[in-house]
Amino acid sequence: GIQVEQSPPDLILQEGANSTLRCNFSDSVNNLQWFHQNPWGQLINLFYIPSGTKQNGRLSATTVATERYSLLYISSSQTTDSGVYFCAGGSQGNLIFGKGTKLSVKP
Amino acid sequence: GAGVSQTPSNKVTEKGKYVELRCDPISGHTALYWYRQSLGQGPEFLIYFQGTGAADDSGLPNDRFFAVRPEGSVSTLKIQRTERGDSAVYLCASSLSYEQYFGPGTRLTVT
Numbered sequence: 001g002i003q004v005e006q007s008p009p010d011l012i013l014q015e016g017a018n019s020t021l022r023c024n025f026s027d028s029v030n031n032l033q034w035f036h037q038n039p040w041g042q043l044i045n046l047f048y049i050p051s052g053t054k055q056n057g058r059l060s061a062t063t064v065a066t067e068r069y070s071l072l073y074i075s076s077s078q079t080t081d082s083g084v085y086f087c088a089g090g091s092q093g094n095l096i097f098g099k100g101t102k103l104s105v106k107p
Numbered sequence: 108g109a110g111v112s113q114t115p116s117n118k119v120t121e122k123g124k125y126v127e128l129r130c131d132p133i134s135g136h137t138a139l140y141w142y143r144q145s146l147g148q149g150p151e152f153l154i155y156f157q158g159t160g161a162a163d164d165s166g167l168p169n170d171r172f173f174a175v176r177p178e179g180s181v182s183t184l185k186i187q188r189t190e191r192g193d194s195a196v197y198l199c200a201s202s203l204s205y206e207q208y209f210g211p212g213t214r215l216t217v218t
Contacts, residue, residue, distance in 0.1 A: 097149030
């Protein structure tokens with residue numbers, strides 16, 4: 001099956017800093033999504049992005065499908081950005097999740 | 108409208124017992140998904156429904172796990188003869204298209 005590798009596994013930022021999270025896939029996917037799991041465990045859908053670039057406020061994501069990777073950019077980070085960021089991919093509805101990047105934003 | 112809801116939020120059961128976990132998807136969402144998440148890991152796919160039928164149940168770990176969605180809305184995940192290794196957070200998601208929206212999960216503890 002598809003393998004999903006996320007990096008870095010942990011990230012500590014000072015409030016206001018920018019960061020880039022990466023997700024590599026072992027095979028092509030046509031369904032790729034990024035999620036944020038807040039400290040209370042709720043998973044929030046950030047982007048559906050099988051290819052191209054999308055932006056939503058301080059967050060943006062880029063997927064290069066031909067090279068099987070995706071990037072999530074967080075700009076001007078805030079303490080509320082803390083939590084675990086997951087990417088997930090698959091061919092249809094059965095998403096395979098990576099192990100996540102745990103982000104801590106310090107005030 | 109309301110988001111995905113799951114009941115109960117917490118369930119403690121003894122090894123060998125039967126449990127049912129319920130998921131109410133977002134109104135109008137045709138697809139419904141079950142995942143489970145162990146501590147420190149990403150969610151692991153179990154099964155997904157398109158309408159009333161299971162479109163993909165390849166993630167169910169064994170025949171002790173079963174899920175239904177009889178009217179194409181609410182779904183129930185059923186676990187027979189629970190084992191300590193079944194302890195996890197069980198997550199439900201629904202979608203109208205590709206984007207999946209998750210509920211708060213049911214934390215299952217098997218003692």
